[in-house]
Amino acid sequence: MDRELVTTDGVFVPSGPAHASEYLALALMYFAQGLPSGLAFNALGALIRQGGHPVAEVGLTGLAFLPWALKFLWAGPIDNACARWGHARLIGVTQTLAVLLYLGLAPFPPGTYLVATLIGVIALNSVCATQDIVTNAYAVSRLQGRAAGPANAIQVAAFIAGMLAGGGGLLVLHAHVGWADTMLLMALLLVLLYLPLGFGRRWRDGTAPRPATQRVRLRDLRRHADLGWALAIALLFKFAGTAISTLVQPWLVDRGLSLAQVGTLQMSNLIANAVGGVLIGVPLVRWLGDRRAALAGCVIVAMLLGTAWGLQVNGLHDARIIYVAFGVQALGEGAMYVAVWALFMNWASPQRPGTDFTAMQCCESLANGLAAGVIGGLSQRVGYGHAFALAWLAGGIAVALIAWCLPRLNLLRESRA
Template sequence: MNAVLLVPSQQAPDKYSIKTAPAYSIGLLLSLYLAQGLPVGFLTQALPAILRKNNVSLAAIGGFGLLMAPWALKFLWAPVVDRYFSPQWGQSRSWIIPTQFLTILLLVVISFLEPGALASPVILLSFFIVLFLINLMGATQDIATDGLAVRLLQTLQQHWGNAVQVLGSRLGFIFGGGAVLLLLDLWSWQVVFLLLTGFVVLNSLPILLFREPVWPQQIQVDGVQAAAKSNFQLKKWRKFFAVEFAYFWHNPQMQAWLLVLLTFKLGDSLSGAMVKPMMVDMGFSLANIGLMASMLGSVASVMGALLAAWLMKYMARSTALWWFNLLQILSFLLYAILAWQFEHGYIVVAWQVYCVNAIEQFAGAMALVAMLTLIMDYSRKQQAGSDFTFQVSVLAVTGGGVHIVSGIVAEYWGYSIHFGFCVLLAVLCLWPIFRWRKVSIH
């Protein structure tokens, strides 16, 4: 792989990128986000229910949040993805195609697992390692895909681009999460995972056929010089990192925005980790959780993403973030009410659970579209992948941290207090958004 360094450029995008951005690029990005959303959908939507069904403790289920570590730490290698690639393959394709190929191989490996053997510590650890590698591939691909999105989409297309990101990932949740749970009641584990693998292959075809343009900010350098530059940076990685991301704390507005990133996912991650285990404990089958919760919820999130993209044509982005986040907090309160009914012996009707789950997914998608659009706004074109990835990684670090302890909180306090605490935490996290809006105005 030849090395290519990026430098800022004042040149306009070339004719090819402008020509392909509006329609073709949206379809391409949809296929990419869907392809990486399929395994992530399994990890976030299906895996907690499968583990709980096999009598894994809530604390251990929460501990599986460590699987998301690559998503939280991907900013560490994002500059490498942004800078080093094969000119023949293209800046983004150089990373997307190999990571997709490895993901497909790992999914084939998972298809040979016997889920009934998860009680064995050795099998469970092996399962964890393979899932971790899938997340590592997905996180690396996401860096390249996000960079491609920032470079392809013009300012007026960004909110639709982020709606497509949420749409693709949520469709991945439908098929990788809900459909997997549903089909596991009908077919064998191996057949279901080979079908999932085939779906990933199908959605990898558009990037194979895509002819990526040469972006105006690329400058190819001699391989020897590039290697020397790389070694120099590795020796002074700490200094390089500080220079690379100093942009995010160089003035009061960016410092306020960084605080928003640090707190935005706390309530959502703490709440979401225990939703599927609570449904299992309420007596819902994996098929019902897959069909009515994961799939219906994902459909609701797609609707929320599209509505958010439309509303943001008429709303200030900071206003959208504020109100969409408030709507999501309301859904946490509804979960707390359902949990209280369940723990106190009251009848919990199935449609109530499904509706609350749909409301939470709907509101969460709206808030995510607003957040991702703002993240794109704060990403510099010349290092789009690094900036976008750094911001998303901040969300993942804090969100993943509370995910890990969510099972301990729920097991110790019970579901109702757990979700009530999520409401309180999310309300407190509104203050950084208020502060950032105030600083931005001034």
């Protein structure tokens, strides 16, 4: 065999090279989890408006964000469930529930049944956010060390692909076959995604139920002596980037780009994120190790965050220049994302993998929500140019603070050999 499983305090820890089946399982799981996110954040707003509802009600889609931001609250019980029943069984349960919810949404188009649609979409995202905890636990327990870089590149690329399929792809389907058939096709897609997982054996190796030395609780996070440093990194690394990307959307409209062009730019940036994660992020982690790769990624992005400010002050409105400029920035952001999450994967404890990793994700979501809420009011007061400049400055300050935090982080394993 090319690997064996050893135990530490009752926890299975893989040694040796990761199986390709594990990477495939991660890709399928993260893709499936991206589908409802695409529906909630990239498609539902357009469908609500198309159904004749006022623009103010489009903001209700933000309720679907809550399960992803608050999933740390139930991460401990899910970690315990993984220990009791195994990751594979829980993945099967959550994907079955997601299929049923897509089928349940079919009779309730948002134009006619807005409340019912919102309830269904929130429930769907709650189920998939819960599956994300299981997937995180599986990834951390199986793929720490050198495998962390590729595992997080798969996370970025597969989740983005799921969002594209569940958002823009869903809108294309809806235009041709309507709401009900689109929901049925989404349910069928989830079934097809699960088939390799359901019949696969190798990825399940070591995921069977196991005795746990103790029950996992959220307060167990305090067992990390370096928890404060980890929380600071999670809160800081995307704050400025999210502020700028949020402000860029109305800025593009004011520059004369159509909604179709803005949507296309968002899709091209997502693809660039995935490419940057795979082609830049993984080698960066392998060459530099977790801490230095995370810092290098943050430095690269901090420099590129001046893109919007540069376009604004130079009066560059040509769509081709905008696409290329933000595409380069998105490449760097994808690389940074992989490096930072490889760092957190090797920081998380094998005793509570889902809880530790998920808590860091929720910190990022909290910071993203705060950044998005602050930047609009700031721009209203000082204008686009100054708002972009201040966000860029905030990115530089964040890098300095992250550089201070990184040496104080205790990693269980390293991505570099």
